[in-house]
Amino acid sequence: MIELEHVTKTFNAGKHNQFTAVDDVSLTIAAGHLTILKGPSGSGKTSLMALIGCMARPSSGRIRLHGIQTSFFTGTENDSALDITSLPERFLTEIRRSTFGFIFQQFNLVKGISALENIMLPAYPTGESQAAFRRRALELMELFSVARHAASPVEWLSGGELQRVAIARALINKPAIIIADEPTAHLDSKLSLEFMEMVGELKAQGTTILIASHDPLVYDSPLADSVVGMRDGQITGITGTP
Amino acid sequence: MSAPLNRHSNILEFAISSLLRRKSKNLSLLVLYTLIVFVIASLIFFVQALKHEAASTLKDAPDMVVQRMIAGRHDLIPARYGEQIRAIRGVSAVSPRLWGYYYDQVFGANYTLLVPDPKQVEPGNILIGPGVARNQRVQAGDMLTLKTSRNAPLLLTVQGIYPSSSELLSSDLIVLSAEDFQEMFNLPPGQATDLAVTVANPRERVTVATKIAELFPDTRPILKSEILRTYDSLFEWRGGMMVVVLAVAVLSFIIFAWDKATGLSAEERKEIGILKSIGWETSDVLLLKFWEGIVISLTAFLVGVVLAYGHVFFFSAALFEHALKGWSVIYPQFKLVPVIDAYQLTVLFFLTVLPYTAATIIPAWLAATVPPDAAMRS
Amino acid sequence: MIQHPAILALSIAALLTCCMLLYAAWYGTRILRSWDLHSGSELQLELERRTYLISVILSYTLLFQILSLFLYIFTADNLHNQFTGAMCAAGSLAVNGYGYPVLILKIVNCLLAGVWLIINHVDSRGFDYPLIRTKYGLLTILAPLILLEAGLQFAYFFNLKADVITSCCGSLFSTDKRSIAGEIAGLPSGPTQLAFFGLMALTFLIGVVFYGKGKGGGIFSFFSSLTFVVAAAALVSFICLYFYELPTHHCPFCILQKEYGYIGYALYVTLLGGAICGMGVGALMPFKSQPSLSLIIPAIQRRLTLLTLALYLLFTLIVVWRMFSTPFTLG
Numbered sequence: 001m002i003e004l005e006h007v008t009k010t011f012n013a014g015k016h017n018q019f020t021a022v023d024d025v026s027l028t029i030a031a032g033h034l035t036i037l038k039g040p041s042g043s044g045k046t047s048l049m050a051l052i053g054c055m056a057r058p059s060s061g062r063i064r065l066h067g068i069q070t071s072f073f074t075g076t077e078n079d080s081a082l083d084i085t086s087l088p089e090r091f092l093t094e095i096r097r098s099t100f101g102f103i104f105q106q107f108n109l110v111k112g113i114s115a116l117e118n119i120m121l122p123a124y125p126t127g128e129s130q131a132a133f134r135r136r137a138l139e140l141m142e143l144f145s146v147a148r149h150a151a152s153p154v155e156w157l158s159g160g161e162l163q164r165v166a167i168a169r170a171l172i173n174k175p176a177i178i179i180a181d182e183p184t185a186h187l188d189s190k191l192s193l194e195f196m197e198m199v200g201e202l203k204a205q206g207t208t209i210l211i212a213s214h215d216p217l218v219y220d221s222p223l224a225d226s227v228v229g230m231r232d233g234q235i236t237g238i239t240g241t242p
Numbered sequence: 243m244s245a246p247l248n249r250h251s252n253i254l255e256f257a258i259s260s261l262l263r264r265k266s267k268n269l270s271l272l273v274l275y276t277l278i279v280f281v282i283a284s285l286i287f288f289v290q291a292l293k294h295e296a297a298s299t300l301k302d303a304p305d306m307v308v309q310r311m312i313a314g315r316h317d318l319i320p321a322r323y324g325e326q327i328r329a330i331r332g333v334s335a336v337s338p339r340l341w342g343y344y345y346d347q348v349f350g351a352n353y354t355l356l357v358p359d360p361k362q363v364e365p366g367n368i369l370i371g372p373g374v375a376r377n378q379r380v381q382a383g384d385m386l387t388l389k390t391s392r393n394a395p396l397l398l399t400v401q402g403i404y405p406s407s408s409e410l411l412s413s414d415l416i417v418l419s420a421e422d423f424q425e426m427f428n429l430p431p432g433q434a435t436d437l438a439v440t441v442a443n444p445r446e447r448v449t450v451a452t453k454i455a456e457l458f459p460d461t462r463p464i465l466k467s468e469i470l471r472t473y474d475s476l477f478e479w480r481g482g483m484m485v486v487v488l489a490v491a492v493l494s495f496i497i498f499a500w501d502k503a504t505g506l507s508a509e510e511r512k513e514i515g516i517l518k519s520i521g522w523e524t525s526d527v528l529l530l531k532f533w534e535g536i537v538i539s540l541t542a543f544l545v546g547v548v549l550a551y552g553h554v555f556f557f558s559a560a561l562f563e564h565a566l567k568g569w570s571v572i573y574p575q576f577k578l579v580p581v582i583d584a585y586q587l588t589v590l591f592f593l594t595v596l597p598y599t600a601a602t603i604i605p606a607w608l609a610a611t612v613p614p615d616a617a618m619r620s
Numbered sequence: 621m622i623q624h625p626a627i628l629a630l631s632i633a634a635l636l637t638c639c640m641l642l643y644a645a646w647y648g649t650r651i652l653r654s655w656d657l658h659s660g661s662e663l664q665l666e667l668e669r670r671t672y673l674i675s676v677i678l679s680y681t682l683l684f685q686i687l688s689l690f691l692y693i694f695t696a697d698n699l700h701n702q703f704t705g706a707m708c709a710a711g712s713l714a715v716n717g718y719g720y721p722v723l724i725l726k727i728v729n730c731l732l733a734g735v736w737l738i739i740n741h742v743d744s745r746g747f748d749y750p751l752i753r754t755k756y757g758l759l760t761i762l763a764p765l766i767l768l769e770a771g772l773q774f775a776y777f778f779n780l781k782a783d784v785i786t787s788c789c790g791s792l793f794s795t796d797k798r799s800i801a802g803e804i805a806g807l808p809s810g811p812t813q814l815a816f817f818g819l820m821a822l823t824f825l826i827g828v829v830f831y832g833k834g835k836g837g838g839i840f841s842f843f844s845s846l847t848f849v850v851a852a853a854a855l856v857s858f859i860c861l862y863f864y865e866l867p868t869h870h871c872p873f874c875i876l877q878k879e880y881g882y883i884g885y886a887l888y889v890t891l892l893g894g895a896i897c898g899m900g901v902g903a904l905m906p907f908k909s910q911p912s913l914s915l916i917i918p919a920i921q922r923r924l925t926l927l928t929l930a931l932y933l934l935f936t937l938i939v940v941w942r943m944f945s946t947p948f949t950l951g
Contacts, residue, residue, distance in 0.1 A: 013662060050615040055519065057665065086658050089668060090523055091747050093614075097521030108516045111509075112263045121517065124252040125526040127245030169520065286625055467701070474701050478624045485625050524672050583878075585626075585694050592629035592691065596684065600636045603680060607673040 002029040002052055002177070002208075003081065007061035009047050021047035022058070023233035029210065030241065031067060031176075034203050036219045037212040039230035045212035046181055048230070052210065053179045054084060054096040061085070068099050068176070097122060101170030103180040107162050109154045109169070115161075116141065116150040119169045126173065133172060140168040144198075160191045167198060177208040184215045192217045199223060250533075253526065257533035264510075271502050272542055278495045279546025279594050280553070285484055286586050287554040289477050291578040296473040300466055304438035305447060307339075307464045308454055318433040323458055327439060330453050332446040338434030340423050344388060344416070351377050355416050357423045365421040367401040373413030375403045388416075390426050398422065439463070485593070492593070496601045503605035511612060518614035531606035539595045546594075547587070555580045626695040627777050633688045634770035637681055644674045644681075645763035648756035657748055671752070675740050678759075681766075682733040686892075689726045690885070692773070693873060699780070709873035718776035725769040727892070732762050734896030735903050742904060742920055746912035754907070804870075807857040816854040819847045820936050823898075827929045830901075831922055841902025844928055848895035851935065855887065859939050865948040886938060894931035897924040 009022040022044045029035050029052075037045040050056045051063060064081035070091075084092060109118045116137055123133035141147040144164040149157055157165065163183070170178055184192040192215065200223050203209055211218055219227050226240030261268050308327065310319035324336040340357035353374055363369060368386065370378075380386055380400055388396045404412040418426075439454075441447045451463040506514075514527055522530075553560070555578055647670050656664055696719065697709035706712050713719030736758050743751035823843045830840045856872050863875050863883065875884035901924050908917050 011662075047615075055615040056613070059661065087747055088657075088744075088749055090525065090744060093521060093523035096614075102519060104519070108519065110513055110516055113259065117259075121256075122520040122522075124256060125249055125522055125529075127249045129244070129248050130252055130255075173521070282625075289625075471701050482624055482628065485628055489628075524669070528672065528676060585691075585698065588687065588691055588694070589626045589629045592633050592687070593625065596629075596633055596636060599680065600640065603640070603676055604673070607676060611669045611672065 001031050001066040001081075002027075003062075003064040003066070004028070004052070005062040005064075007048075007051060007058045007063060009044075009051060009056065010059045013059065020233055022051065024061070025233070025235055027228065027235065029208065030225075031208050032203070032206050033225040033241070034199065034209045034211070034223050036221075036224050036227045037210070037230055038214060038219045038227050039212075039236075040214060042232075043230040044233035045230055047233075049179050049181060049210060049212055053100045053102060053177075054087075054092040057092075058085060065095070065099070068095060070094055070098055097126060098173055099176050101173065101175035101178045103166050103170050103178065103183050105182040105185050107166040109162065109165060111154060113153065114151050115146065115154055115157065115165045118154060118165060119172055122169060123172050137168070137172055140171055141165075144168055159186060160194070163187060163191065163195065164198075167195075171202075175207070177210065178202060180209070180211045180213075182213055182215075183211065184213065184218060189217065196221050196223065249526075250529070253529050254533045254537075257530050258537060260513075260530070261534055261537060267502060268538065271499060272538055274495055274498060275538065275542035275594075275598065276546045276549070278492055279542050279590070280549045281488060281491070282485065282593055283547050283550035283590050284553050285488070286590055287550055287582060288578070290586055291554065291581050293474055293477050294579065294581045296477070297470060300470055300473075303466055303469070305441050305444075305466050306439040306451060308437040308439055308458075309462050309464065310436075310458075310460055311462050312460065318429065319436055319461065321432050321434050321437075323461065324434075324437050326457060327437065327454055330450055330457075332441055332443060332450050333439060334442045335440040337438050339436050339438050340420060340429075341435050342423075342427055344426070346377075346388070349377050351414070353414050353416050355418060355423060355426065357420045358417055361419065362417055363401055363419050365419045366397075366399060367419070368398045368422070369402050369404065369415075369417040370400055371404045371412035371415040372406045374416060375400075388426060391428050396422065396425055492597065496597050499598055500601040500605060503602045504608065506605075506609055510609070514609055514612045515614070518612055524610050527610035527612075528606060531602075531610060535599060535602055535606070539598060543591070543595060547590070551580065551582070554578060624695070624699070626691065626698060630688055630691060630695060631774065631777065633684050633691075634773050637684055637688075638767055638770045640677045640681055641763045641766050644677045645759055647674060648759045652753060652756045655749075655752055671749075674759075675744070678733065678736060678740065682730070682737055685726070685730050685733055685766075689730055690876075690888075692723065692726060693876060697873060697877065702780075708871060708877070710871050715781070716776060716779045718772050718779065722769060722772045722776050725765065725772065729762070729765055729769055730892060731896055731899060732758070732765065734892075735899050736762060738896070738900035738920075738924065739903060742907075742913065742917060745916045745920075746910070748912050750910045750912050751907060804853050804856045807853065809858040809861075812854055812857045815850055816859075817936075819843065819850050820932060823847045823932065824929060827925050831925050831929075834918055834922075837901055837921055837925075838905050840925065841898055841905070844898025844932070845895065845902070847932065848891060848898070851891055851932075859887075859942075862939075862942045862946055862948060865946055883938065883942075887935060890931040890935040890938075894928045894935065897928040897931070900924050901928070 004025055004027045007022055007025045008020065011019045011021060025044075025048060037048065039045055047056070051058055062083060062085050064083050066081045068082055082095075084095065087095075109115075110121065116134075119137040119140060120130075120133055123137075126133075138147065138150065141150055144167065146157075146161050146164050146168070149161060149165075154162065154165065170180075184195055187195065196218065199209060199211070203223060213219055218224075224240065226238060228238050229236040308319065308323070310317045310323075319338075321338045324338055327333060328336045337359055339359070342355050344353045344355050345351075346353060351374075370380075370386070375381065378386060382400055382402050384400050386398050386400055388398065390396050398418065404415065423429075439450070441450050447465055447467070451465060454461060454463045517527060517530075518524075558578060651667050651670065654663060655667060693709050696712040699712045700706040700708055703711060703715055706715070713723060736755065739751055739755055739758065743749060743755055823840070823846075826836055826840045826843055830836045852872075856870050860870060860872060860875055861867060863880055864871075873884070874880065875887065876882065877884075901921050904917050904921055907913055910917075
């Protein structure tokens with residue numbers, strides 16, 4: 001479970017180009033739910049996800065995570081929340097690495113290396129042996145039917161294959177929460193529906209999923225437990241139970 | 243405990259792959275780096291080898307040489323001085339030495355003529371050094387003509403030529419008998435060029451030298467240690483001079499390296515942003531940059547050292563000879579004895595790898611602190 | 621000034637270290653002034669980024685410092701030909717008044733930098749940067765010391781005159797000289813041996829108790845530091861005699877030479893390493909009660925204790941081995 005309490009994120013504070021990306025947002029997201037953030041670009045969805053995903057620190061407010069397991073904190077769902085608001089980067093990153101998986105709008109795969117290596121990258125700094133996560137990466141590639149591209153440089157893959165590699169990468173460290181930013185922006189309807197199917201499978205396994213999208217195929221999907229509307233950094237409305 | 247090891251090996255692997263992905267940029271850096279290491283290493287090895295040669299040639303030299311000075315210039319010394327010196331406490335042996343210089347007008351070269359003790363050649367025969375042989379274009383068995391001080395020609399048979407392994411010592415040497423020496427230079431009787439003195443206890447050398455100087459105020463005792471010191475400081479001075487000159491080159495290299503390191507292309511910046519966003523921490527990226535630096539430094543260092551070794555010990559430091567050896571018509575062609583130790587390598591390390599590493603710390607850190615959410619915004 | 625590649629190398633290293641430390645100290649003071657972990661402001665984020673840089677800089681500095689300590693001694697040794705009367709580094713260092721102070725300072729700076737790195741490591745394990753102020757406070761002490769050392773080193777090399785007659789280690793460390801070196805060398809061997817072995821054993825005992833029961837960390841640290849000083853004196857007083865097999869050769873530098881198998885390096889590295897780890901244990905004691913570190917510090921202290929004991933043990937073993945394997949005996 002993720003708890004946000006009066007979270008604000010301001011850039012360039014005090015300067016003439018001061019910009020508030022997230023404005024006093026309070027939200028609770030339950031474990032295992034699929035939550036959609038819906039809103040136009042510039043509404044603060046991306047910044048909010050960066051804050052939740054331990055990529056950035058809020059300017060004010062509190063963010064708490066329940067039920068995470070890391071080397072320095074172990075908690076169960078209903079108690080002992082970890083307040084990540086003031087954690088130093090080292091710890092934030094450790095949480096991010098083990099608890100979150102990210103799927104970016106542009107896929108953000110590293111060019112010049114193979115698909116398999118891309119999938120394995122998040123596991124490099126964890127101290128796990130390469131044999132172990134290599135095996136996992138290959139299994140994931142099998143699961144998403146891209147195993148034959150293991151050694152191919154990513155430049156050779158099609159849009160749909162890239163999407164699946166990106167999802168596989170997000171899953172390499174067995175995260176409890178997946179965050180996806182406009183995942184269907186560059187996909188046609190068929191691939192978008194395939195994506196939502198894979199999301200459904202992940203949800204069935206108990207993964208908490210957070211998707212920011214202005215694609216109706218996503219926010220109108222029956223899989224979604226809740227849709228949170230955003231505009232100008234604030235929440236405009238919530239349907240369903242996040 | 244293997245978790246840290248795994249982390250290092252994984253990141254090292256990525257570092258190597260990342261260096262290989264940007265071949266052109268890294269290759270130019272590597273080439274320049276290797277060049278700098280090569281030049282400085284050649285210098286250090288060469289100077290060290292020369293010092294070593296000087297020390298080993300002087301090993302068999304007498305502890306002290308006493309020369310007579312008249313009006314501040316070196317003159318012949320009466321052999322009877324030797325008897326009195328022999329009586330000084332601590333002196334174990336004194337022997338008069340006969341040697342001198344001979345200028346050959348025909349070939350324009352200076353030779354050193356020496357009468358060895360004990361006798362090595364009969365009158366009429368000589369042993370010559372390889373430089374003399376080359377200069378006069380003679381071989382063993384040929385004859386050589388020298389002009390005596392009375393302007394008469396003296397014919398001598400070359401009995402043998404010293405091997406080229408002793409070139410540094412013997413290049414311009416002509417070893418002859420005492421009779422021929424006398425024929426050449428017509429020394430007044432009872433005189434020698436200088437006296438070789440052996441002192442049993444090394445700690446007493448300075449004391450004995452002082453006593454000799456008191457006994458014979460017109461002499462100058464020269465200690466072997468002083469000669470060694472002079473050679474040492476001469477070589478080091480010349481070596482140091484070149485290093486200072488090279489300092490400019492090293493500085494330019496450092497600036498180049500720093501520029502390369504700070505000039506992250508958009509591609510590289512994006513890649514680091516991606517790494518940060520998928521879970522790499524600043525210290526992981528710093529480790530990546532550290533390994534990249536080590537791989538480049540070690541490669542440049544090893545290749546540079548190996549090349550320098552070959553340059554100095556197989557090609558006799560062809561690039562530096564003239565600056566460091568001085569000039570003369572007779573030029574010893576010698577192969578230096580390879581002398582390398584950990585000390586020299588450490589000095590080399592300090593002069594090359596250290597500045598490079600220092601120059602790349604801040605650029606590496608700048609690269610590593612790309613914020614993780616930058617990738618989400620692009 | 622004698623132009624010698626090694627002197628240039630050391631001077632470059634000193635210059636680089638000074639620059640890096642000044643940079644680090646400058647940012648250190650900024651951090652001391654404006655650090656506030658709970659503000660999510662951009663200044664705070666910037667300061668957090670800077671601490672990475674400073675840790676990296678100081679890690680490299682410690683490495684350079686240790687290397688330059690040994691290079692300094694070796695260079696002094698290499699130069700001994702230039703000075704009449706000098707047979708090894710001891711003589712070269714005595715040529716002018718700066719040589720030995722630089723050596724002492726280098727050792728002190730090595731120890732301090734080592735302790736800083738230990739504190740830095742512990743600080744990074746706590747999730748609220750608990751030791752940040754201590755760290756940068758220590759930095760403000762270390763920086764001027766390093767500057768001083770670099771300055772004195774320049775002065776030493778600059779004032780090296782080749783024809784100065786200096787003393788060789790035989791007379792510097794001879795027992796009939798009235799000087800600190802002479803007095804250390806002149807320590808009676810019986811009591812010194814007792815003191816050395818006794819202190820080692822005591823340190824061991826306390827260390828094992830601390831490792832097992834977690835009590836007495838401060839005492840352990842104190843004794844390990846005392847052992848460091850006594851072991852250094854013992855080296856001059858009787859240990860090196862066994863290596864040279866001469867009752868009068870007290871020089872601590874000659875054991876670094878090739879003739880003795882470079883054993884001096886093993887002795888000095890283990891001794892210094894043990895001292896740094898032991899001091900680290902003591903340095904961490906005041907912070908055990910911090911909430912974020914209450915679990916971490918004991919674990920790290922145990923590891924440091926183990927390391928100290930292992931290194932000191934190695935040192936003692938080398939000494940004992942030598943004492944028993946050579947036919948030479950002290951009366």
